[in-house]
Amino acid sequence: MAAVRVLHCVAGLAHGGYESLIMNLYRCIDRDAVQFDFVSSFPGIYESEIEALGGVIHRIPFITQKGPFVYTHALDRVLTESPRYPIVHSHMDKFSGLVMRQAKKAGIPARIAHSHNTQNEGGLAFQVVKDYYGKMVLPNATHLFACSKAAADWMYGPEAARAHILLNGIDPERFAVSEVARASVREEFGLSDECLVFGHVGRFTPQKNHDRILDIFSVLHKKAPDSALLLAGTGPLLDEMRQKAARLGLSGCVHFLGSREDVPRLLQGMDGFLFPSLHEGLPVTLIEAQASGLPITAASTITREVCVTPLVRQLSLDEADERWADTALGQAVQNRPVRTSPRAQIAAAGYDIRQTADWLTNFYLGLAHSND
Incomplete structure (x- = not known):
């Protein structure tokens, strides 16, 4: 049976907090059962390791590089290619609203928004844009994840209690x-x-x-x-x-x-x-x-x-x-x-990545099988 391929949407693949979490998970997850692919805009040190582990990287221009329309068009091409991804997991904080909306339009059955922060970054104009897309998260995501209760409260507001807290585990x-x-x-x-x-x-x-x-x-x-x-x-x-x-x-x-x-x-x-x-x-x-x-x-x-x-x-x-x-x-x-x-x-305390990877493997497989 082929592995379930999960599309992770990230800004880039350099060494950072959520990137480290994803890679820790990728190294420990049962890759015969679940494989990770990526939509990414900025190159980074993890690219060669991802490809060695069997992952595919779809490189598209970021919103701040070519604007939201170019980004959305490039994202749509990935989301609608065949075979279609059964699960999209977005790590772009409030920009995840755009990803969730487009994934819903593309008919992706399982759409996970994942909060890794507690505050917008960037200048005022950038924050206004983020807040605009942030309003799209709850109507379009099927599942909510966060790295902490504080991150869930910031991203999901009154729906924060729905979020699963996925601890940032390590080995x-x-x-x-x-x-x-x-x-x-x-x-x-x-x-x-x-x-x-x-x-x-x-x-x-x-x-x-x-x-x-x-x-x-x-x-x-x-x-x-x-x-x-x-x-x-x-x-x-x-x-x-x-x-x-x-x-x-x-x-x-x-x-x-x-x-x-x-x-x-x-x-x-x-x-x-x-x-x-x-x-x-x-x-x-x-x-x-x-x-x-x-x-x-x-x-x-x-x-x-x-x-x-x-x-x-x-x-x-x-x-x-x-x-x-x-x-x-x-x-x-x-x-x-x-x-x-x-x-x-x-x-x-729950920060052993092997425990997290086992839970996430079962979660992804459950989503994929429920949508067969």
Whole structure:
């Protein structure tokens, strides 16, 4: 029997929160029973792996590149090709409304909208457009998913209770504490074992608040001169943040790593994790950091649903940089000699990707068979 092919609609396939979740699922799902294909507009590091796993990538221009009419026309071609997809699963937040509408018009029987955020991104005009398409989600989606209750409340409003919370799971075994990995990371960047290394993984966009990360680390570095900051990711604000690091006199101790496929290894080389995001759905990066035994200083704007171990300390963004620096420094120094991986706690909280993949496999198969 042929595998059920599920069409995942995404903006791009670079390393990011929801992209990491999809790929974690794809690696663990029973691909003899379910296969993933993608509609994507922006290239990324996951493309070659997707094709190696048997997935098909339909590349179409994004709404912001050629406008909604070109995007809709290209999407329609994918949705109406034969054999038709039985399930469309959209990860584009409020833009999912457009995908759901077109999938319904194309006669796709199962249409899943998936919320990964708690706030619109972009300027006012972009947000108005998103809200316009967001109104199309509930009338056209057959099923609602979210990464957290907060993400469901934002996206679905009065219908939030209908949403299934699909936890942003990981493979805990990939994040086991490793002295070998720690040493190799520090060797790569010329950092001594005594150096206090802080880090962040995320796209360089306003949401992730790299501007504040650099301000906090500037204060921290004055308190602990033998310290460094590793920033993994790419994005539109990367060059601006490089320039800011130089202005702050931090060029020698802030390392911009670009897009990385070895995040579990990088986390081993760190002593603390800074995460002052303006808003989040449920950041898989914080689950990964906890699984690696890394203490985290995070913004209170992030749902407490992500705090599955005592390693997370949340502070208001209104707190001074001094308070953030002192908290991060204190956590790192206290945790460093006794670092262990709380993998059992991560799994017990429901964040083991194998459990999620098993559930999702059965869910997809149930949808496909109910529509035969």
